[in-house]
Amino acid sequence: xxxxxxxxxxxxxxxxxxxxxxxxxxxxxxxHLGPVPVAVVTRLLGRYALTLLLLSLVPTAIRIVFxxxxxxxxxxxxxLYAFFYALLxxxxxxxxxxxxxxxxxxxxxxxxxRELVGLAAFAILTVLAVxxxxxxxxxxGRPWKRIHRSVYPxxxxxxxxxxxxxxELRSWPLFAGAVLLLLLIVRIPPVTSLxxxxxxxx
Numbered sequence: 001x002x003x004x005x006x007x008x009x010x011x012x013x014x015x016x017x018x019x020x021x022x023x024x025x026x027x028x029x030x031x032h033l034g035p036v037p038v039a040v041v042t043r044l045l046g047r048y049a050l051t052l053l054l055l056s057l058v059p060t061a062i063r064i065v066f067x068x069x070x071x072x073x074x075x076x077x078x079x080l081y082a083f084f085y086a087l088l089x090x091x092x093x094x095x096x097x098x099x100x101x102x103x104x105x106x107x108x109x110x111x112x113x114r115e116l117v118g119l120a121a122f123a124i125l126t127v128l129a130v131x132x133x134x135x136x137x138x139x140x141g142r143p144w145k146r147i148h149r150s151v152y153p154x155x156x157x158x159x160x161x162x163x164x165x166x167x168e169l170r171s172w173p174l175f176a177g178a179v180l181l182l183l184l185i186v187r188i189p190p191v192t193s194l195x196x197x198x199x200x201x202x
Contacts, residue, residue: 006070009074010073042092047162049083050155050158051176056075056082056151060183064187065199080129114161114164117160118161128147131144131147152184156180159177
């Protein structure tokens with residue numbers, strides 16, 4: 001992958017990551033968020049976070065399947081944008097939905113499996129975002145890789161959070177779950193070895 005291609009992909013990531021927030025702001029300004037705008041904002045921010053989180057796992061899958069290592073540099077920005085939208089999602093829930101009422105928030109979180117797995121996912125993503133600081137990552141050394149493998153449990157929790165957000169099954173959470181499953185299958189050691197042998201036989 002040439003330097004020019006890398007630059008274009010990086011630019012596309014930044015533009016693509018900010019575009020949903022711009023679209024959401026436009027919808028709010030135009031009054032197109034429906035009768036319950038807070039619920040729509042919270043749900044869309046969560047959807048953007050999950051999308052970017054899944055995209056942050058794609059470079060590793062590309063490396064395993066195709067042997068392309070240049071895409072690894074895109075994991076960090078995609079992961080940080082996923083955390084950014086997850087933070088906005090949590091802020092919308094805490095501030096817009098519950099008006100910072102701590103007593104109501106505690107009840108809402110600990111009486112709902114959906115909120116509990118969402119909180120667990122956000123806690124993991126917060127650790128990953130903090131430890132993605134280059135100086136801290138260098139200081140952590142080898143344990144850094146083990147810490148950042150927890151992105152897969154975080155993604156699993158987010159998918160569960162999305163599925164439990166509805167009373168019936170919806171296509172988007174199921175699609176996200178299917179994508180995550182494929183990304184996890186690629187990481188299974190026998191599958192990884194099989195893919196490497198397939199690449200060498202090409």
